Amino acid sequence: MSDLDQLAQALGRNLKHWRGERGLTLDALAARSGVSRGMIIQIEQARTNPSVGTTVKLADALGVSIATLLDEVESAAVRVVTPEQSVRMWSTSTGSRARLLAGTERPGPLELWTWRLMPGDGSESDAHADGTVELIHVTAGELTLVVDGEEHRVAMGSSAVFDANVPHGYRNDGDAVVELTMAVSLATGG
Structure with missing residues (x-):
């Protein structure tokens, strides 16, 4: 399989x-x-x-x-996720990609991601539930973060935090590869 x-x-x-x-x-x-x-x-x-x-x-x-x-298995008290177990969620033929590194439901849903955006690539996201927050840290290049239609430049070494209950996206408008780590704190459903 x-x-x-x-x-x-x-x-x-x-x-x-x-x-x-x-x-x-x-x-x-x-x-x-x-x-x-x-x-x-x-x-x-x-x-x-x-x-x-x-x-x-x-x-x-x-x-x-x-x-x-x-998740393929029930969560344990300590769960180590090897690189091979991370999940490729998005990729392009030019080499851009997003991998879900780990996540937890305690005390609320929280996800940790790593992204790579090749020059000229980008990814759009629909609005998430009210209360969802994304934290981004750029480790290489300069990210163009678009939140509710407004562009924000996030340079290497810089971070951004935003409410993700509006349409948003991530773009590489530069000539160098953009790499970033993202944490997503999801609103709890009801």
């Missing part, structure tokens, strides 16, 4: 579990997330690998982190 197949199975199992925990029907989760009922069924049956955007919408609607939806 390929890594992608294992990931699809873990996502399907965890989506079904958290939908049940929240007492949501397929129709209720579809309405809450904006993801079609048919797509949710396909995901729960591990018949598709959804986009990052779809996975984020489902996690937000359930009030859990993406890491929780993709």
Whole structure:
């Protein structure tokens, strides 16, 4: 079984579990997330690998982190995540990428990411749930952070914090590779 197949199975199992925990029907989760009922069924049956955007919408609607939806094993008191176990969530043919390094539900959903953006590449994100905050630290290059249509330059060694309940994106408008670490504190669902 390929890594992608294992990931699809873990996502399907965890989506079904958290939908049940929240007492949501397929129709209720579809309405809450904006993801079609048919797509949710396909995901729960591990018949598709959804986009990052779809996975984020489902996690937000359930009030859990993406890491929780993709976790293949139950969390232990200490969980070491090797580089091979991190999850590639986004990539381009030019070498840009985003990897989910780790996440936790205690005391609330929290995710840790590493990103690489090649010159000219970028990634857009829909608004997350109210109360979601992103913290970014640029370790190489200069990031163009776009929050609710407003551009902010974040140079190497600098950090940014913002409420992620509005559309936002990350771009590399320069000639050098941009690398950054991101922590996402997700709003708890209800």
